[in-house]
Amino acid sequence: MKVISYNNNGKTRYSISNDKYIPAHHLITYYLQVQLANKATNTIERKAYELLFAFKYFNKKKVNLIGDIEGLKFFSEEEISIFAKSCKLKLSTLESEYVGSIISEVALRNLMARNQPTKNIVDEGTAKGRFDTFVHFYKFVFNRYHGRALLPLQKQEEYNKCLIEFTTSRKSMGRWKKSFSDPFKSYFPDEKYFELLEITQASSNKNSFYSKVRNELIIKIFIETGLRRGAVAKLKISDVFNDRQPRVRVTRTPDDITDKRRNKAAQKTRAHVSPISAELAAKIEYYIKEIRSKLPNTHTHEFVFVTEKDSRNTLGQPLSLRSYNQIFEKLSDALSIEVTPHILRHKWNEIFDVNIDTLAKELNLDSQAKEDIRKYAMGWSVNSAMADIYNNFRLAVKTREHHLSRQRELSSSIGSRNTAG
Known part of the structure; x- marks a missing residue:
């Protein structure tokens, strides 16, 4: 079984099929395409894969999920409990460990409690x-x-x-984290950050990309704005302003009919405007006028970043989300460290912490004003608690400085008494 997607009247549809691309069951297709029709495309895709996990799990146990419901055959307490715990496991781990059709509570606990459990389990949200x-x-x-x-x-x-x-087992799943977050550790070390800036310059002899200018601009937008992948992928020419206040406009247009990509770009957070440097705005304008405009098919849409290779007749079409991923995969290989839009988003916040403190002193901003600026720049709602996550590093540093200061005071005091004695 696998998730399949296809384009129908400008909207991406999802279903679960067998290896011959025949839908697994009409109710699964109806659920994904009708019952969830008011959900965002990315949400439907995620739910399709979540449902796929459940069907693979029960098929492995030789349970006809839909048939049993139709026949009024319901799960026992133990069956539900084991499934809830199994949801924590990676699908590959679960499949490789299934010797028989039934996995016991003991076997499940042993599998989760191995020496490196984080390799076996998924995130809490997943x-x-x-x-x-x-x-x-x-x-x-x-x-x-x-x-x-x-x-x-x-x-x-x-x-x-x-x-x-169902309710009881859901509550019993508890809370967990796959890894410990060290507030003193940067998500992206400074030396790798500067190396990234160097190898993505179009003029650098270390730049190995075919589309050098385009990819440099994509990375610089991520760095300067902290935007998400979907927001950059859905940028249109009319969203870029190269005037006295250079900026990009981030919009929310679910199921944009002008977006012909199978997996449409989507903006997760609210619409907002992100300032960019005059240099970046000028380079984007150059790219649009001197490179993009000379490619075929670009007149059919307004998306800024397009395919520059004629792979599968996509020359001049909006750059796919998969292509954005491939850019970062290549950068990760070159830097020997994982780099993703999300990691650059964290790096943006580290840089923001330094810059906002300087700005706050100049403009006499209080802590709430600083966080309001951060929330707007990141596209969060005013009630978002996400800013708290990015405050951990700054608070940890201040706490460490306080403890070191107290230790120096105590050491100095002890030293003075010893001298006096």
Whole structure:
């Protein structure tokens, strides 16, 4: 089984099929394409993969999930509990460890508690997303088959008990982190950051990209704005301003009908404006007028960054999200360290911390004003708690400075007493 996607009337559709691309079940397709129709495309894609995990899990256990619901055969407390715990495991780990069709509570705990458990488990959000999507789909299927029927009392009680066990098992999943976050450790070391700046310059002999100018601009936008991948991928010519206040405009246009890409670019946070340097604005204008305009098919859309190789007849078409990933994969190989848009977003916040403190002294800004500036620049809502994450480094440094200062005072005091004695 696998997730498939296709374009239908300008909208990307998702389904789960077998190896011959035949839909696994009409209710799965209906759920993804109709029941979730009001969700963002990226959300539907994520839920498709979460549902795929559940079907692979139960198929391995020889459970006909939809057939059992139709036949009023419900899960036991133990079955639900084991599935909830299994949601924490990587699919590859789960599949490789399945010797039989049944995995026990003991085997599951042993698998999670190995010497390097972080290699076996997924993030908390991923695991709970799998479970939540499964439960939502389970209720959907039940309602499709039995929503208007008067069930026998015993079957209704069994279903109600099953729902209670879903809630109980969800709560018992707990909280966890795959790795310990060291607030003193930079997400992207300064030496690698400067190396990144060097090798992405179009004029650098270390730049190994085919589209040197385009990729330099893409990286510089990430660095200067802290934008997400989707926001950069959906930038249009009309969103770039090269005037007295150079800036890019970040918009939210779900299911943009002008975006013909199979996986459409999407902006996760709210619409906002991000300032950019005059140098970057001028280079983007040069790219649009002198490089982009001379490529075929660019007149059919307004997206800034386009394909410059005629791979699969895509020359001049909007650069795919997969191509953005490939740019960062190549950079990661060149730098011998992982670099992603999200990591550059963290780096942007590190640089912001230094710059905002200087600005705050000049303009007499209080701490709340500084965080409001950060929230606007990152596109967060005014009530977002995300800024707290990026304050950890600064608070940790100040705490360390305080402790070191106290230690120096104590050492000096002890030294003075010893001298006096």
